[in-house]
Amino acid sequence: MLDSESSEAFTVFEDGSGIALLKSDYSSVVLITSAIEKEFPTLHRLLSSDEPSRCKIKSELLAQGFFSVDYSY
Amino acid sequence: MLSQKQFLNAYCYLNGFDDFDANKWNSFVRVLRENSLVASFYHRLERSNQLYCIPEYCEDMFLSAINFANAQVIQTEVQGKKLIRLFNAIDIPFVFLKGAAYILGSKRNSMGRLMTDIDICVEKENIDKAEEALLGAGWSFKNMDEHDDKYYREWSHEIPPLKHDNEGVVLDVHHTLIPPIKGRLLDIHALIHSSESDSDFSSTIPSRAWLVLHSALHLILNEDVKNGLRDLTDIFVLLYGEGSASENVAETEALFIKEGFEQEWIVLSLLLEDFFNTEIGSEHASANLSLYIRMRHFILRKAIVPNSSFIQSDGRWLWDSVNYVLGYCSKMPLHILFKQVTYKTYRNLIKLAFGEYFFRKPKPKRNGL
Amino acid sequence: MTIAIDSGPYTFSIKGLSAPVVSELSNLYLERLTPEKDGFYDFSLSIENTSPLRRFFRRQRIISVEGVKPFNPISDQHLLPSIEWAMNWAVAAYQHTKLSLHSSVVVKNGKAILFPASSGSGKSTLATYLGYSGWQMFSDEMALIDPNTLEVSPLYRPASLKNKSIDVISTLCENVNLSNITRGTHKGDIAHARLYTCQQFGHFVPSKPKFVVFPRYVPHKETTIRMISSVESFAMLLRNAFNYNIMGKQGFSALSEISSSCQAMQIEYSDAHDLDDYLSGLVE
Numbered sequence: 001m002l003d004s005e006s007s008e009a010f011t012v013f014e015d016g017s018g019i020a021l022l023k024s025d026y027s028s029v030v031l032i033t034s035a036i037e038k039e040f041p042t043l044h045r046l047l048s049s050d051e052p053s054r055c056k057i058k059s060e061l062l063a064q065g066f067f068s069v070d071y072s073y
Numbered sequence: 074m075l076s077q078k079q080f081l082n083a084y085c086y087l088n089g090f091d092d093f094d095a096n097k098w099n100s101f102v103r104v105l106r107e108n109s110l111v112a113s114f115y116h117r118l119e120r121s122n123q124l125y126c127i128p129e130y131c132e133d134m135f136l137s138a139i140n141f142a143n144a145q146v147i148q149t150e151v152q153g154k155k156l157i158r159l160f161n162a163i164d165i166p167f168v169f170l171k172g173a174a175y176i177l178g179s180k181r182n183s184m185g186r187l188m189t190d191i192d193i194c195v196e197k198e199n200i201d202k203a204e205e206a207l208l209g210a211g212w213s214f215k216n217m218d219e220h221d222d223k224y225y226r227e228w229s230h231e232i233p234p235l236k237h238d239n240e241g242v243v244l245d246v247h248h249t250l251i252p253p254i255k256g257r258l259l260d261i262h263a264l265i266h267s268s269e270s271d272s273d274f275s276s277t278i279p280s281r282a283w284l285v286l287h288s289a290l291h292l293i294l295n296e297d298v299k300n301g302l303r304d305l306t307d308i309f310v311l312l313y314g315e316g317s318a319s320e321n322v323a324e325t326e327a328l329f330i331k332e333g334f335e336q337e338w339i340v341l342s343l344l345l346e347d348f349f350n351t352e353i354g355s356e357h358a359s360a361n362l363s364l365y366i367r368m369r370h371f372i373l374r375k376a377i378v379p380n381s382s383f384i385q386s387d388g389r390w391l392w393d394s395v396n397y398v399l400g401y402c403s404k405m406p407l408h409i410l411f412k413q414v415t416y417k418t419y420r421n422l423i424k425l426a427f428g429e430y431f432f433r434k435p436k437p438k439r440n441g442l
Numbered sequence: 443m444t445i446a447i448d449s450g451p452y453t454f455s456i457k458g459l460s461a462p463v464v465s466e467l468s469n470l471y472l473e474r475l476t477p478e479k480d481g482f483y484d485f486s487l488s489i490e491n492t493s494p495l496r497r498f499f500r501r502q503r504i505i506s507v508e509g510v511k512p513f514n515p516i517s518d519q520h521l522l523p524s525i526e527w528a529m530n531w532a533v534a535a536y537q538h539t540k541l542s543l544h545s546s547v548v549v550k551n552g553k554a555i556l557f558p559a560s561s562g563s564g565k566s567t568l569a570t571y572l573g574y575s576g577w578q579m580f581s582d583e584m585a586l587i588d589p590n591t592l593e594v595s596p597l598y599r600p601a602s603l604k605n606k607s608i609d610v611i612s613t614l615c616e617n618v619n620l621s622n623i624t625r626g627t628h629k630g631d632i633a634h635a636r637l638y639t640c641q642q643f644g645h646f647v648p649s650k651p652k653f654v655v656f657p658r659y660v661p662h663k664e665t666t667i668r669m670i671s672s673v674e675s676f677a678m679l680l681r682n683a684f685n686y687n688i689m690g691k692q693g694f695s696a697l698s699e700i701s702s703s704c705q706a707m708q709i710e711y712s713d714a715h716d717l718d719d720y721l722s723g724l725v726e
Contacts, residue, residue, distance in 0.1 A: 011676075426495050
């Protein structure tokens with residue numbers, strides 16, 4: 001579910017298929033779990049777990065610069 | 074349809090809504106929408122605690138405009154930060170102008186203010202370096218014909234508008250606020266180092282006085298006043314909407330005089346008195362004003378009222394035409410004016426014969442609407 | 443002539459129309475088209491001449507939407523589809539309290555199915571056929587979604603059919619109300635289909651989407667369904683969202699919720715009747 005209080009908006013889809021996140025310039029990044037194993041192994045592991053931790057996922061997203069508007073994906 | 078008085082009473086004085094039925098509201102919001110004033114008007118109404126005046130059937134229109142304006146603020150902040158990083162990397166000081174400056178400087182008139190492009194100003198000796206850096210960072214020149222390209226580079230001495238390839242933003246890079254006219258050069262160095270803002274963008278936002286000066290010159294010395302009411306509203310809110318009005322006015326008047334635009338200050342004062350009932354115009358009202366001041370004031374007072382089929386018109390085309398000529402005359406040497414008028418006349422005759430859109434390039438086919 | 447059109451959530455005022463065009467529009471909008479009277483309208487359009495000379499010589503018209511002229515000039519013959527496109531443009535350009543998607547919407551048993559897709563994908567043809575065959579077609583072009591309730595609004599607008607789809611619908615939907623065909627537009631030949639009377643439309647109520655279907659017509663193809671994941675659905679919905687970047691967090695939240703709560707699938711088909719049966723089974 002979406003955490004509407006956070007300035008970093010992202011959704012972890014309950015079917016485990018991936019996440020979508022809203023950057024601060026209102027553009028979005030969509031990450032498919034099965035497609036990111038090689039490039040983002042930590043994120044892939046977190047998303048593939050039985051109960052993904054939103055907190056850890058958010059930390060990893062921030063660490064990888066996904067919320068940065070300078071980074072194009 | 075509204076009379077001019079009804080429209081201005083509602084827009085400028087936030088008054089007269091008790092007499093507004095659905096028909097008048099329809100006319101009023103049409104004019105606001107045509108002139109991109111819906112969101113900014115909403116905020117002015119909100120500040121005066123009169124949102125209750127808006128009938129329910131209009132609410133969606135206002136809220137839609139607010140959402141659009143809020144999104145534009147986000148985009149402007151993002152682009153602003155990127156431009157600051159780019160220009161810091163090449164050590165070129167610059168300032169934002171007009172809409173971008175209002176938004177990034179968190180000025181009160183930025184609320185709901187829409188704009189079509191971002192304007193910045195660099196010093197003349199840095200313009201080539203700025204152009205090179207921008208072209209290397211994903212910006213490219215907008216398509217324009219040979220005449221307009223020459224107009225920008227040779228006459229205006231600025232680079233043509235740029236568009237970002239990925240992000241669709243349009244950027245105007247200036248090195249002066251008005252085309253150079255003999256004896257009328259602005260101190261751009263002072264402009265660029267005038268910042269008094271305490272926002273995140275502090276060093277890139279000119280002082281309030283400079284913002285007013287720029288907007289006023291744009292209004293008074295331009296041949297096109299399509300956004301005249303918006304510009305005058307900006308100036309009114311900048312001077313009277315926050316801080317001490319008397320200090321704002323005094324500082325701004327001092328800058329106009331220092332930069333050699335005393336006559337334009339008088340014209341501006343008279344216009345603010347006409348439209349927003351300020352008092353700064355009253356001291357000039359009875360003075361022995363020059364023909365130039367009286368003429369500009371008279372024409373602008375007519376031309377600033379939005380040209381809309383929802384406002385009763387009184388020979389509007391005439392005032393627009395006269396202002397067009399006066400605007401060009403006041404900023405161009407004769408030989409350039411002659412070339413420009415000849416070119417524009419040729420194009421207008423072609424459009425008259427073959428249609429307004431004769432020169433419009435065909436749109437590329439695309440999916441969607 | 444000046445007319446008013448009530449499309450459901452939005453009203454339009456349209457000035458500068460000739461009697462023949464008004465007659466065609468009347469056939470499509472029935473009692474929801476009236477002579478304009480005093481009042482408030484959500485959107486204002488006017489049909490203008492481009493120059494004094496072009497009023498008489500190779501007559502050329504231009505559509506102004508709230509003072510903006512977003513389209514190239516057109517001949518009188520192309521006015522009807524151009525007016526429909528201008529009405530779409532007005533909603534997409536100025537309406538930002540609902541999330542708008544480039545999508546057809548059909549509803550049955552109170553459950554909505556979205557068909558997000560670009561022009562030429564066949565979504566209008568499919569939506570028209572389903573609307574004729576017992577579904578409620580809320581729109582063939584634009585899904586307007588309330589970001590708070592996620593309900594899609596029904597629109598009283600004719601379906602826009604292009605080129606071959608005109609023949610397809612004429613064949614599949616006997617006696618469907620079709621406008622005259624406008625030939626030679628920049629999208630080819632265009633006709634409009636009215637599926638409902640105003641009374642029938644009066645029974646349409648905003649409905650939540652339960653399924654997101656990405657249809658693709660493939661000649662001679664047996665109906666083939668591929669379920670797609672929530673994240674793929676989100677990505678594809680995003681591609682078809684008009685005002686997503688204006689709606690910001692609200693738009694993101696709405697798309698996330700739709701992607702999470704609606705089963706999404708890609709369907710390749712050649713038999714519309716077979717597809718109808720399948721989709722009807724989904725919403726039972």
